[in-house]
Amino acid sequence: MTEVTRILAQYLVEARYADLPEPVRHQARRSLLNWMGCAVGGAQHPTLDHALAALKPFSGPEQATVLGRRERLDILHAALMNGIASHVFDFDDTHLKTIIHPAGPVASAILALAEQRRIGGEALMLALVLGVEAECRIGNAVYPAHYDIGWHITGTAGVFGAAAAAGRLLGLDAQRMGWALGIAGTQSSGFREMFGTMCKSFHPGRAAQNGLAAAHLAAEGFTSSNQVLEAPRGFAHVMSTARDFSQITEGLGESFEIALNTYKPFACGIVIHPTIDGCIQLRNEHKLAGEEIRRIDLQVHPLVLELTGKRTPQVGLEGKFSVFHSAAVAIIHGRAGEEEYGDAAVRDPRVIRLRDSVEAVAEPGVREDEAYISITLADGRVLDKHVAHAIGSLERPMSDAQLEEKFRGLSERVLGPERTRRLIQLCWEADRLKDAGELARAAVP
């Protein structure tokens, strides 16, 4: 296979906003909205405090906003911080084919750039679509072999997406776009070993920062390989045991990976989502309050108990690894956001009583996005629910209204209701903004 990198670079510099189908444009707005909510919501997490304490002394001019906070940093450091914040709750978007979280590396890079240089909303949204296209296609070419080796693909592929999107906004020609991908690729990194530590969300942040730097270096004539993707000692051979370059080069401009983006309705691992979804549906249909429930029986995919089988979580974070706790808060609160995974929630006696009444059985015949829920009431009645596809899946995507509600749950604690409302509106209107930097300036408490 020849010229993989060149073909991709050529597309990235030539694609036009006018050629994006409206559903693709709308999915880009949804991706932006969801990313923004996660970044604002995550901005006050201790991970950010540590990162800022360590690196702010080295920041350059105050060029860009740390979303949801008062600090302003140079654009490279702002991209890092916003990338970290947007992933810190594990609540950001998912490209299910590769389990890349696409928006973090790309949006964090280009929104910082948009603040420094006056960039229009259409240009920003085109860059977002192209950055996601680059990272997800590169991911498609090496997934799952690359992930199975131990690479955290959001970091390793994300750096290409950030470079592609930023390079497009900097107006790189095809040669320099090729170099930008090369400089990005030779920084591709991030181990799955880091899951469970602050380094996990460091990965999309660093990908955003390093891709943004790569685009600036290429713009100034800093040379790199022209074949970083396909060369025998380049990305796909060095970092994967299998590869399919046609995933990168075929159908460019015809299909769009951002159209396959999905959003998590609940602030926990995706395997519990069908259970939570079904419990919330039963609660709402039957106006359940919890006290009238004698027991809850679940039939779920075997991974659910493997990954989230914690019976008696003691702190909020452990609640995310408990299908039992998740079912209980779904019934009692009708939602499963960050608050329902706080320390107070796992210690709430009502939640504990209900959690202890849950029985879960692994059924190999149940798909990952499927669940059977059966609730037995104190009066002996039995309420059943079969969730064929969980809310948030490709088959049953979250509605725009549900995305807004998720956004409010993340943002209102940080920005308050008025600024939150305005920021939601700006995200929906993003491609019509004269100055896309407005998005960032509106995300300050």
Added chain:
Amino acid sequence: MTEVTRILAQYLVEARYADLPEPVRHQARRSLLNWMGCAVGGAQHPTLDHALAALKPFSGPEQATVLGRRERLDILHAALMNGIASHVFDFDDTHLKTIIHPAGPVASAILALAEQRRIGGEALMLALVLGVEAECRIGNAVYPAHYDIGWHITGTAGVFGAAAAAGRLLGLDAQRMGWALGIAGTQSSGFREMFGTMCKSFHPGRAAQNGLAAAHLAAEGFTSSNQVLEAPRGFAHVMSTARDFSQITEGLGESFEIALNTYKPFACGIVIHPTIDGCIQLRNEHKLAGEEIRRIDLQVHPLVLELTGKRTPQVGLEGKFSVFHSAAVAIIHGRAGEEEYGDAAVRDPRVIRLRDSVEAVAEPGVREDEAYISITLADGRVLDKHVAHAIGSLERPMSDAQLEEKFRGLSERVLGPERTRRLIQLCWEADRLKDAGELARAAVP
């Protein structure tokens, strides 16, 4: 194998300067001197100009020196620039067991740090020894499998060395040193595909910068894995097909990898060094000027013709890939520094005449650091020289005086003779300096 990272981290925080044997201390001074000369000499290379044009707009406070230039940058960007400059001529040190260039990532990180915080010379030199120890031991554990995959080991292992050395200067405890290694490792990157582009010298620069950032993050409590080296999804499993962890953990504090460091006497690939060495010896012994030579016959290792078989180089850089040009300048100029690989040198009619008289034969029986040279004079006399081990090899290291001469060849064009003399002296006295930052301040034109 358990606790590889923990054992290394423990050693890194406990080692004492008082326990370093004097030959190790002296080799550290030689490594510092050689690195400093390369960085000062490389500082005005176009690669640096491009990097500065791209990234200086994002630099923070003027905390540290770009050696050999007038710019001052924040310490992270200074570490990047000095790491690039020190490798841009491919003239820096080599740990032959792994072909890591050890000083670049480590010294570039810690000298910048020494400028920002008042750090003593002894602490700086201990950190240099420890950083080189960490990166070369980690390299030993995965070489050659890791390199054969396509990883540029100076970048991939170097980032650990920079984090270890900087972490020691920041006074990290063993837990935080482990995190620093983790944060460094999850940024480990750099493809051999980049050789021949500006990204090659970007690798040690980025390793210095990222390792330095890792140490600061760990110091502020940013968490990471405690098993980055040995975990199934950590460095040695993800980035290599073979590994020997005893190379990291055995004999810590007893043997020192910096004692195995070597320095290039000539500004070209190491395979031509025996030929150049022998030609210079014959020139000096017989006071040859070039005109009296009818032909030069070489018997060399087969790699010499494979890598440096260019018969008629047109520009200076091509001269580095020509054993013919190299033999000619060795006779005519008695040296092979950057100047002898300039455009003027390859176009010099005297050099061209002599170059065209060289015949080279690949002999499988000749070792890599060996060569046979036979010069036939116009009067029919034949002068022979057998180089058993080239100057610069472990068996025949460059003398301190030769290192100084190399330094002058690199530095005098940039700093002039007076400042060059003083900088050489400061390097030899480095461990006695009260304020090691003096080294950097003395390297400004």
